Amino acid sequence: MIVTIISSRRFNQYAGKAKKAANDGPVFITVHGEPTHVLLNIHEYKKLLDYPEHKPNWVFVETCG
Secondary structure (H helix, E strand, O other), rough: OOEEEEEHHHHOOOHHHHHHHHOOOOEEEEEEOOEEEEOOOOOHHHHHHHOOOOOOOOOOOOOOO
């Protein structure tokens, strides 16, 4: 597992690369050097929650800033 640490500014510039890095391990996003968010791929997130693989009640919400 590879842990990646990226600043919020660089995350905004390279979101695609951060998503790719999340396939190899967690991506910690920092603000002023302090971690504020963690990006995981969906498989690792489900493992973390011990979520059944075929649960039918997923709700996806699209947001815009």
